[in-house]
Amino acid sequence: MGPGSVFYNKSMILFQDEWILVISKPAGLLSIRDGYNPNLPTIQGVLEPKLGKLWMIHRLDKDTSGIMVLARTSEAHKNLDRQFAERKVRKIYYAICVGVPEWDEILIQSPLRVNGDRKHRTVVDFEHGKPAETHVRVISRYGFYTWVEVHPHSGYTHQIRAHLSSIGYPLLGDSLYRIPPNCAVIPPKAENLPAFPRVALHAYALTFSHPNSGEEITFTAPLPEDFSSLL
Template sequence: MKPDELIEEIETIYEDEDFIVLNKPAGVLTIPDRFARGIPNLYDILKEKYGEIFVVHRLDKETSGVICFAKNEEAHSDLSEKFEEHEVKKIYLALITGHLRNKQGRIDIPLSENPKLPGTMKVDYENGKRSITEYRVLEEFENFSLLEVRPLTGRMHQIRVHFKAIGHPLAIDPVYGGRQEIFLSEIKKKYKPKEDEPEKPLMSRLTLHALRLGFFHFRKKEYVEFEARLPKDFESLLKQLRKYSVKEDNF
């Protein structure tokens, strides 16, 4: 898909003279790839459309959801400072493996880059930066739990590494969890895929979605908050879990 066609496919949640807020699809880069500069990414696409665009924050390639870009230096400086001072509200939906003993809590585990696996993070109690993630369990299924997650700090892969660290990685996370996809046959016990063709996965990317983003708009002088609806693959997976895999003693 060409860049101009890609931007037409991406939902614009909000736009004014200072910001553009998008619902990023999974599989699309936020910024250019260091080693493959030609891969389509939101920054290049928006820069081509607006002439000038500023990156404020990022989402992993396989994470969907709300993302904001600044359209001028003043907006960029103000919102970047708010991110640095942890004044931006970020809410994610995450499907993790298993069930948490505490249905609401905080993970406070320091993280640092992993030199053995470039581009990844690790738990590091000696030299890591303080990293805090709050969560609340929304629903429990037979083998998974749906959480509302709020990262209070902004470390790379923070949510993914934190839940891995407490023994409950994302339901799908090839890097920190191992699993690459979820099939209906795993959820619907009597379901049998067709013998003559391979079963297609319900979902085959990170079970992580940036749901809401909120901050004080420096020009409007008011708090603004934006929400990105769940993509079809995540909605479909949750629909099947609710239908066939509800935890019997769900709270």
């Protein structure tokens, strides 16, 4: 039994046909191979022995759970890759941010620069950054944290984490992106926050055109237990 067997479960497969495979990726599973530790389980390593050749279209961070689409033919791969490149794919994420904002909705439009510091973080950079937009809507407020729905209109690495932390509301469990020192938002004390072993981010929904029929389709991934236990 290989190291990836712990991740495989039939429930992670949400839809499949001749052209695409839609999955709910569990937290802890890599989208692509780790260059420093190539033996860690990946999506293709877990699924290809059971389902055959798969093409990766997009990625989720190791700690992020949720919806992903993979191609099952080279033609579907080219079609979906083009949809992502042209930003025709709509994405919805659920996140838990630290703190309780007064706003109900906000559009964050700060330009971002990927790999912008020594920690390889994506940073807000008004001089050299690229245009980026993230729409955030509050779903529910709790004592010291908030459940939000997030629509990233651009698709930069760590965009959601970088944008929310830049306005004073980093994600629960995120040790890499913190509130900037010049931010007016005062965060709650750590002892008032629930312990969470990963970044509290879940890719909830994905809308795209089927690569064969052209029909617009939407898939959603149910919240994992660790995330839903906070709500």
